[in-house]
Amino acid sequence: MTDTTLSIVAVGDVSDRALESTADAVRTTLDVTPEISSRRIPKDELESAYDSSRERYEAVEAIEVLWNRIRADRWLVVTSVDLTHRRKNYVFGLALIDDGKAVLSTHRLGDEDDPALTDRVRKEAIKQVGRLFGARECDTEQCVFRATPTVGQLDRSGTEPCQECRTQLESIQDREQTAPDRDRDSEVSAPDAVPDVPSTAGGLDDGTATERNHGRSSHDSGVLGHELASIGRFWGSVLGFGISVVIGYFLLSTVGGLLLGTVELTEPLLFGSAVVNLALAWVIFRRLRTVPGRILEHVGR
Structure with missing residues (x-):
């Protein structure tokens, strides 16, 4: 695969251990170049995504809230809040495949003193970031992209993509590499490093607000596409x-x-x-x- 920059941003009380495990997993397994943001977003910023009836945060709405807070083409948010999505009681993470945005929750993956935490975070990071690069759910027993809705199933799954999934990812990356020059020019114009994330919504400047309005149509169509795909x-x-x-x-x-x-x-x-x-x-x-x-x-x- 070709190296592709991925911004990793913490939301809430996320440990350095979880962030470093995430970065190392996508770097070594997916050949992605991760950049961990030095700024953290407080979980209060996700208040509008909170579902009081379930006492959890709706994953897609959380991504919507953060959509224009993180100035990068592809990003993964690692958060300590508990996530849910549609009919599911909870989810470990979710990716908007066509839009390059994903979220991963450490809430159910174990406490800081749990030796299994690192392995679980690594598997979920590979799974969510892999989705952004075209990986599909796999039925192979030991593939990291196998569906794992419980912690027990996550522990029993593999830590690497199966050969079929790895070949698929490499094929997708090869097609991206041979895209027209104008597409590559557009990618180059994106920030190379992860910029500081404003600590409050009110701190956004006019330039960011303009970017928000400019990208809203793509964002709405991406969320709608994800919802229709789920249905x-x-x-x-x-x-x-x-x-x-x-x-x-x-x-x-x-x-x-x-x-x-x-x-x-x-x-x-x-x-x-x-x-x-x-x-x-x-x-x-x-x-x-x-x-x-x-x-x-x-x-x-």
Whole structure:
């Protein structure tokens, strides 16, 4: 991969250990050049993103609040606040893929004296930053990009991308490297170093306010795209599992009819058939849901 600068900014009570672990993880695993901001944003700045009914902060709204506070094309916020998103009870992090903005929460990853904290922060940092560079959710058991909604699953996941994901990331970076000169000129015009982040919203100067208005359209479309993608994935999963149940039912009926012939359908037999059908449907669903991603990957090449 080519080196790409990433700004890392702390929000709230985040330890130097967490920030340094984040920077080292993306540097060594993703070949990204991280720059840790010397200024910290107090968590009070995220007040408008706070969901009092859940006592957590909405991840997308937190990114919205910080959108024009951090003057960099790509950035990762590391925060101590607890995050949630839509129907999820909590999330460890979230990335707006098309916009180069991501957030990572250390709230549920362990206390400072927990020896597992560093490893968990590293995995989540690689996952969120990898998303910014085009990585997709992976089904490989030991891939760092595997879905890990709980701390236990996060601990059992790998610390490196699988070969398929690494190849995909390298391919995306190669395409970026061969982009037209005008695109590269635009990237060069961005700040090379992470500028100081103002401590309060009122401290923003006119130049920053102008940049905020200029980038608002792109920002809104990015957030809308992320929300639509989330809705699409949810209903796609519901529909996909429903289709898998139907396929599993016909397979089970066909095989059962051939093996057992005509039998009386007692309650235990019906219950057992339902359990087997659901298990079979889950296997079929896990196989089918990887197909669209692979098709899109080949189309994009």
